[in-house]
Amino acid sequence: FSHNLPFFSLSFNLVVIALEETTIVSKPGDNATLSCIYRGRELHLKNLRVYWQIADDQEECSVVHALISGQDNESEQCIHFKNRTQLFWDRLENGDFSLLLLNVSQSDEHRYKCVVLQKTEYTKVIHQTEVVLSLAASYSQPILSGPINSDSTGEEMTFSCRSGNGYPKPNVYWVNKTDDSHLPPSELKITPHTDGTYSVFSTLKVKATSNMQIECSIENKILRENLSANYTQQNQSDGSSTERHKNLERNGRGAQAAGIVSIVILLGLLAVLTCCLWRRRSSKLVSYTGNE
Template identity: 90%
Template sequence: MDPQGYVFLLLLLHILRAVIALEEKIIVSKLGDNATLSCIYHGRELHLKNLRVYWQIADDQEECSVVHTLISGQDNESEQCVHFKNRTQLFWDRLENGDFSLLLLNVSQSDERTYKCVVLQKTEYTRVIHQAEVVLSLAASYSQPILSGPIRNRDSTGEEVTFSCRSGNGYPEPNVYWINKTDNSHLPPSELEITPHADGTYSVFSTLKVKATSNMQIECSIENKILRENLSANYTQQKQSNGTDTESHKNLEKNGRGAQAAGIVSIVILIGLLAILTCWLRRRRSSKLVSYTDVQLNEDKGGLNSNETENWLNSLAQGMVMSGTKTSWKPVTSSISKGSVLTPVWFETFNNGLDDGTECTFSKFAHDTKLGHVADKPESHAAIQRDLNRMEKWADRNLMQFNKEK
């Protein structure tokens, strides 16, 4: 081989090596999301202190092209473009494994560019060991299309009818297709309006005018090429007559009123059942309570009549034993038999209302009733006297007497 052919072969191999080393990828991200720009070197073990990593915009015509820089294991922001400040970061736990991918935060339309990653290694001399290009494409899904069509209440076959289709919040500009589903033929839109918004997204509105048929089936399709999304809405003609439509409407109203009436009746029945249950529970509870005021002591029920009670109390005496010492027997002077089941009955019956409205401290016991108050002021003396007068009136009203000896 002559020398010129050898030199040409070396040059060709060098060019091929450069082409193979330059990887190109396309990354698709949605507006407002974070995008990862891939740059991975599959080589031998690396030492960060010997590396320089440059991320830059591939277009040389940009005034500022530096996106991110890593020098000797440290971020260098001295020449970073303002547009990328605080929006880029490397994955530090992956660098020594050859992963120099860049995370770009909160992407917008201005970030839709081609980015270049260059990795240099410094040993005896500085050389490029890896480079890659990443094309960042942005996209946003469009909303579900809303298709509006004519409502035919009579036979209008052959007349011109209008359909409208709208969608929004998508990126980039969409393709809009009108399709006749009866034969899957494409129909040209009568109007197509694409409107950009401040956040970078687009909304689309389109109309279609066609001759009406007896079985129209129209589809509106919104295509987002980058996301490979096709959203569609369909219209199927439902021919109605005025009589049928009116009858259906009446039946609908009738059914609605019937359901409403049934609901009201159900509520009334439920309230009635709750009221009956409440009354039953109250009666059951009251039947278990002993009404002491209705106690009647008569001979027929095995109780004591008035004479027997009087004789029994007159012959009753009481005494007390304390530490083995007994007191003498004393006659019972109270009108209530102590230790008897009648004690709480008569006590509640005869003493009921005795302390109503008292101003002083009032103590009620089965055998002793006390009225107490601090008498250090003329007002206190008057309060005690008022309560004594009130008790005296109570005794007169209830035909009772106080045992003044106690």
């Protein structure tokens, strides 16, 4: 029974068999479950043939996994999928022919086809589905670094933006938020990692202006995510600094005055206490002299 037969049978029964299609997104290095569920009458595994195949026409080898008469058949399985595919044996008789694909990578991004054939008087397709596997991973919140000195209007400023652990390669945008114009990066470096993810580092050189507002944005198209970090420079920074300095001076003077008042009060209390003790001692001396 050639592994190409499911495609022949599929075209023969295309009029009566509806083709289901789903899309799943998995992170590189994770395990992905390709769903294929038949909700029909009771099944007998010995009468079934289940084929998981790559539906992309350009692939030389298309067999991902095969189940024939209740047994795995690896005779024509693509070497790329050896020891990386599993069916859920406790679910097969209930019509669940989903496939677990282990440790997915970029080379696994395909359109997969599940074809279930039943042999009674003749072999016919009773179920088929297609699953599109895409890989994606969210990037970390970008970190935007810029100059600390705020009094640099007209000077060239350098900003840097970094993010990591994402997939696929991102789009990086520098935006002048004062007018929402895009700025060309001075440098853009995307580095691949062993787990299949990427990190990105970009710099921007631009002349400083008053009220400068710069944004670095990292876009992941597959996940439709857009993470951003912002830098804002205010004109009032010098004035605010001066005002804070004045407030500190006022607070310092107030604390000094409060300290002096506290010392005066303490000295007064000591004087009163000394006076009381002296009077008490004097009265005792007078009483003693009178007794003599």
